[in-house]
Amino acid sequence: MRSYLSREVFPYSAFYRARFQAAGLGHRDVGARGALPRLSMTTLADIDDPAAIVLRPDEATIQKYARFGLVARVAWAKFRGTQSLVNQRFIDPMFKPVHWHVDEGIPIGSSPDDLERLGELGRRWLERAGLQPYDVVAGLLPAGPNLPYWQLVLGCRHAGVSAIHLGAAATAQQVAAVAPTVIAGRPSDLVRLLEPANGDDRAGRAVRGVHTALVAGERLDDATRQRLLARLPAGAVVVAAWSPPGARAMWSECRGGDGFHIAPDSELVEIVDPLSGVPVTGRADGEIVWSAIGWRGSVLLRLRTAAYGRLDDAPCPACGRATGRVMLTAVEPPFAAVLSAHPGIAAWQAELRAVDGVEELLVFFAPTATGHPGRLVRDLDRHLAATQYVVVPRDELDLRLDEHGGRRLVDLRD
Ligand SMILES: [Zn+2]
Known part of the structure; x- marks a missing residue:
């Protein structure tokens, strides 16, 4: 971390160079022990210009900060008029962002080296989940500029695992045609696949050979995990992966384990007291603060993630x-949890609104084939204080979920 800060982040990140200097830390200081905790924390909302967090080595910064070898090569190339060759051979593969995904509206760039690394971290995810080279992955993660999709694509490639990425709306028939041993998707999309609205049995046949469900793209709650397990063949395992927005690779559970393994060679995770911002001691709970190690492209340090938890080493x-x-x-x-666990509810979405300063909770739900709407509402009313319940057909609820990127909790308060 110390050499990363002094050799790459301080020299080439306009955003963090200014922040280090504001904390009274110069180029020599950031390589010393104890420099990072003195840096003020970043939130994604602080980033007005996403281009400012991208590492950009140029001739001036290389001459000022880089190791002698690179300085000499750039000087020699300039002398011979082959500067573009040096860029092509040495600088671009390490630093040029050639691939982007979007997190909370912020474009995050990756260099060719970063993509290699994401592939390797994806491979480790699959290894931890217990995949073997002969497995066949049916990917139901939504294709697009999002981290889970690309970590799965590159991870399968690196692991040498056969994969077909069908997208979030894949039908049971399409999945069955692949005869997968592993399915991967967001929790809501896997529930939709495994608990179809019309209750037909094609879904069960489609996942007959599945021993592992990889869940990513959203946090997985216990109730949803149990529902997925109930629809998968006996002995199958659900393995979750997740990371807070801004982190460059997902954390993942191991097969049968709990908690998310992190990657100490590519990130530093701190837990801080959310009010004071002071790091907590031992294994206490607090807000998770994330820093990149060794990543190029868009680099974030001491990112407040608004996710809470503790670190178990x-x-x-x-x-x-x-x-x-x-x-x-x-x-x-x-x-x-009450809604997710309820056997009479096939799917749900809740909206928080503020009407004339009063908060309202609206719960939309689709009953299962055996669920009786009136009885369900009376039952739910005993456990939660919703302003209104809206019973909707399953297709309509699926549409609502799609409109909100699969999110079940929609906060419309300003
Ligand atoms: Zn483990």
Whole structure:
């Protein structure tokens, strides 16, 4: 981390050079022990210009900060008029952002080296989940500029695992044609695949050979995990992956384990007291603060993630790996668990609104084939204080979920 800060971030990041200097830290200081905690924390909302967080080595900064070898090559190339060759051979593969995804509206760039690394971290995700080279992955993650999709695509490629990326709206028939041993998708899309609106049995046949469901793209709650397990063949396992917006690769559970393994060679995770911003001691709970190590393209340091949890650095009781694990605190309000676990509810979405300063909670739900709407509402009313319940057909609820990127909690308060 110290050499990363002094050799790459300070020289080539306009955004962090200014922040280090504001903290009274010069180029020599950032390579010293204890410099990082003195840097003020960043939130994604602080980033007015996403181009400012991209590492941009240019002739002036290379001459001022780079190691002698690179300085000499640039000087020699300039002398011979072959500057573009040096860029092509040495600078671009390391630094030029050639691939972008979008997190919370912020474009995050990756260099060719970063993509290699994301592929390797994707491979480790699949390895931890217990995949083998002969597995066949049916990918239901939505194709597009999002991290989970690309980590799955590149991870399968690096692991040498056969994969077909069908997209989030794949039908049971399409999945069955692949005869997958692994399915991967957002929790809401996997529930939709496994619990079809018309209750037909094609879904069960489609996943007959599945031993692992990889869940990514949204946080997975316990109730949804149980529902997925109930629809998968006996012995199958659900393995979750997730990371807060801004982190460059997802964290993931190991097969049968709990908590998310992190990658200490490519990130630093701190837990801070959310009010004071002071790092907590030991394994106490707090806000997760994320820093890149070794990444190029868009670089973030000390990013406040608005995710809460604790860090467990003991070897994992399930797999024995000692990478450290993040144990996340539940984020969904208690009523979400009531809705997810209810056997009469096939799918739901809740909206929080503020009407004339008064908060309202609207719960939209689609009953299962055996669920009786009136009885369900009376039952739910005992456990949660919704302003209104709206019973909708399953297709309509799926549309509502699609409109909100699969999110079940929609906050419309300003
Ligand atoms: Zn583990």
